[in-house]
Structure formats: structure tokens, C-alpha cells
Amino acid sequence: MSPINHSLQQTRLQETLTNAFERLARIKNQTELEALRAEFIGRQGVLARLMDELKTLSLEEKRVQGPALNELKKTLTEAFTAKEVELLQQLLEQKAARASSFDVTAYRPGSLQGSLHPASHIIEEVENILISMGYEIIDGPEIEREEINFEALNIPKNHPARDLQDTFWLTIPHLLPRTHTSSVQIRGMQQRQPPLALATTGRCYRQEATDASHDFVFMQCEILLVDKKISLANLFATAKLFLQGLFKQEKLELRIRPSYFPFVEPGLEMDMSCPFCSTGCSVCKKSRWIEIGGAGLIHPHVLKASGINPEEYSGFAFGFGLTRLIMLKYGIDDIRHLHSSKVDFLKQF
Ligand SMILES: [Zn+2]
Secondary structure, X not given: OOOOOOOHHHHHHHHHHHHHHHHHHOOOOHHHHHHHHHHHHOOOOHHHHHHHHHOOOOHHHHHHHHHHHHXXXXXXXXXXXXXXXXHHHHHHHHHHHHHHOOOXXXXXXXXXXXXXXXXXXXXXXXXXXXXXXXXXXXXOOOEEEHHHHOHHHOOOOOOOHHHHOOOOOOOOOOEEEOOOOHHHHHHHHHHOOOOEEEEEEEEEEOOOOOEOOEOOEEEEEEEEEEEOOOOHHHHHHHHHHHHHHHHOOOOOOEEEEEEOOOOEEEXXXXXXXXXXXXXXXXXXXXXXXXXXXXXXXXXXXXXXXXXXXXXXXXXXXXXXXXXXXXXXXXXXXXXXXXHOOOHHHHOOO
8 A cells, every 4th residue: 555645635545445445245146246346446346536626736746646546446456356255155155055064864844745647546446356355366467469459359350349459569570568457367267267357457559639528548457257057137236335435425336238258148238326416416426327348248258268168167257447547536538638747737636
């Protein structure tokens, strides 16, 4: 610092310096520092104004004031740089302190907890009811051999039913994503000897245009019973008991309509009385009946293809759309929500 001249200008320079140092000492962060830097040594700052005033002074005054002003600028610039380094150092120390006190056991409030998908809820419920009725739950591959998905189920090549089930075909010959869970029944029958009480749940794939009620991937459930003298009466009793258990409705009734599926004879479609109303609602479209699935007595060709003698044994098969059941039970209006992975949707279950 140059020796202080007692002229008025020198006093102003000294005041500027004192003021800058006092305020610099109170700076807490980089933003404040930059604002103060602009105020003092910025283009329109205090120093710039003093430089402008210099022009109005006499030559003699300039000779004294010029170097003093330069000295002041140098001192201030150095002080600001030193403060910047100090702030940076503080920041690093704070970070280091936080890292060393990181507690891995600390409870993090408000964290998202996962829950079961509605499909998992229904599968668990369906399987529990069937197990309580003496059924064995079996599983099978989603990529299936053509002969099991079709031939063994009495759907030979060129059979029109293959057109009904718009199949995805893989580039590997004779393999396809299964079009129904009936393929698992074939595997179950081939690997066991009757009497058999089998049930399976799982995904199936069909080449469908997607909308709110159709999807190319959906879930089915199939129930199969093979023993001596199995009749439609066994089918109705089983289906009714099962649906009553699932919808917790003792008064739930069944209605049947004749239908055609290549793997059963006779084949029929089943409706249940609407479990949500007694006088008609939007779910049953005011009809009080809801379509539930297809069923029938297992075709002798299918029993034979699975190594079971149709002269000695008979059986029933009952299949229904599990996806549809999930939508009914939870009031879901768009099938696509089920594999949308939307957290808002999934959080509800
Ligand atoms: Zn209804």
C-alpha cells in the first residue's frame, strides 16, 4: 500500500478500501462474492468511477492519484481472489464432513415401497382356491411346440381353428408363443397317469389389434379333471364352486351355451350371474350375465394323444381369461394398463 497522502481523494480511496474489506469479511458464498466484485471492480463499479474522476484532476494530482488508484485496484483484486479460494476450501471441507458422517442404516422417509401386481393377487387367489379343491398347480413353457399347441389338441394342420387363433410364429420352425394354456394340460396329461386334477395359469399370445379390451398378450387359467365317469355335472359343480369362492358369492349361478372348441366334445361357453349387481350394471351391460369362458368334455382324440385310454377315462376342461377376470374384479377399464408399468396405476394395488 502506498503511503497515505492526506488529500481528500486519498481519504476516499482509504474509505473505499476499508469498506470493501469489511464487506468482504461478511461474504458467505460465491454468488455474494461475485455481486461485491462487480460493485467494486466491475466495469461500472466504484473503482471505474474513481478512474473517470481522475480525468478531471490537474496533472499534479493525477501523478499522485493514478498510482494510488492502481495500487488500490491491485489490492482489491488480490483480496477478492483470496476470498474465492477461501470459499472453495470451505465448500470442500463441508463435502468431506458430509461424506464421513454418511449413515447407511439411517431411515429414509417417504421411500416408495413396491406392491404386488393385480395379476399376482388374482393368480394367488385362484391357485389357493383350486389347491383347496384338490387340484395340482402345474406350469409349462410360454414358447411351445406346434404339435402340443395344436395337433395334440385336435387342431391338425389346415384346420380352420388355426385361423381363429391368429398365431405369432417364430423364425425357428415349429415353435410358437403359445396361443392358449391348454398346451400345459397336454404336457400334464402326458407326464401323469389318471386320475388327474390339474390347473395352470399363465400368459398366452395372439396376433390381435390392441385396444382397451384386446391385447396381444393376455392371461388364461385352465382347470382339467380326468377320471372314470367324469361328466358335465362334475364340470358345472366345479366351475360354480370355484367362481363362488373367487367372487365370494354363494348365490352365483352359471348359464351355459353350446359352442365349438376342437379339443372338447361337447363344447360349451359359460356365463356367470353378475357378481356386482342384482338388477343390471355397467359391468354386465345390464344383462345380469357375464361371459366367463369355454369348457367341455375332453375330446377322445385329445385323451388318446396324451396316452390316456378314452374308453376307460373321461374328463372335463374349463378355461377362462384371467386377464378379463382381473379387470372385472378390480374395475380396470383398459387392458393395456396391466403391463404399462405406470407407477400411478400400480400404486393402487
Ligand atoms: Zn351387473
